[in-house]
Amino acid sequence: MEEDVLQRMHARATPQAMRLRRCTVERSFAELKYRIFGLPRFLPRGSRDAGADMAIAVMVFNLKRLRSLLGRTQLIEQLQPI
Secondary structure: OHHHHHHHHHHHOOHHHHHHHHHHHHHHHHHHHHHHHOOOOOOOOOHHHHHHHHHHHHHHHHHHHHHHHHOHHHHHHHHOOO
């Protein structure tokens, strides 16, 4: 079962596909890490901890983006509980 998954993954990982991935996904991912944390890699080890690290980075990025779109005052008002 796992061998089939690995074979399909390697079949899709053509040089053209990996070049496209580096240009689109990994660049924005790395840029997000640098802008939020100022670090080139994840500090925690393991996919669960790295996933939590990325979730925090994405949440911070989204809040910063909302602040730039709405302004600080309106964002605070929108985040107030009803």
